[in-house]
Amino acid sequence: MKKTLEIVWIVLALLTVFAFLLGYLKYINVFLVGILLVSTFIKALLVIDHFMGLKEVRLTYRIIPILWLSLTILLIATAYYLPVEAVR
């Protein structure tokens, strides 16, 4: 029997532990911000596809939260990576 939901939950929990450890150990640098944003993207995508059940729905409805997620992560990444002088 497929255990997709259980695997999704484990991946979500592991990525959460990973993010917490990075924050706890204060190891965050520019490279790790990128890794954290990618891991956030993966976590959110898993929730959209498997918990919200949009993987089994026509692309029209699935694409809206995926676009939302991509744009949100992209905006956050831009704010973190764009040189500060560029907006001054």
Next chain:
Amino acid sequence: MSKPLAVKASYPPGDFAIWIIIYVELLTFALLFAGYAFSRRSDIEMFNASQLLLDQTSGFINTLLLITSSYFVVKAVQSIKNMTAESTKESSLAASRWLLSALVLAGGFLVVKLLDFVHVFGQGITLSTNKFFMFYIILTVFHFMHVLLGSFILFVIYQKTKAQGYTQNDHKGMETGASYWHMVDLLWIVLFPLIYIIR
């Protein structure tokens, strides 16, 4: 060998109106997330110093509580979807147990967050302390209100499930509430690293 194409559902699970609400909520929070990230650029040192005053452990615990609660809700919906004419009572009982577990974790989230608020506000921090805390309070209090509403919705679904009010062919109300709850989880998944971790 080619795989047979899976038939995709025409509409997302639950009532269509909830998806309009979900998309609007996502947009609102996206603006706040972007607002936080770009405001941070004006005073990175202040944002980083203020972030250190937060309790990362409570944010971490709350993330685990929400993703697990969301998982329990999916299991509840699955129990109803797999229901047969002979297993109405057992499936409803199983689904109500999953929902009750999800509710307990939702309660856990609210308690941990309230303690977090006591910790933050106990330090004399208000909306006008600085821009970091303005965003922290707006985002987390706004999200907290969504968890409160989501918990109430879960409770209503739980009561109806316990009374065997859902069947394999009629569980749209349950899916509607479940979709709202997953949105609450989705928002926290972005909020947690943004506010508590990334610096």
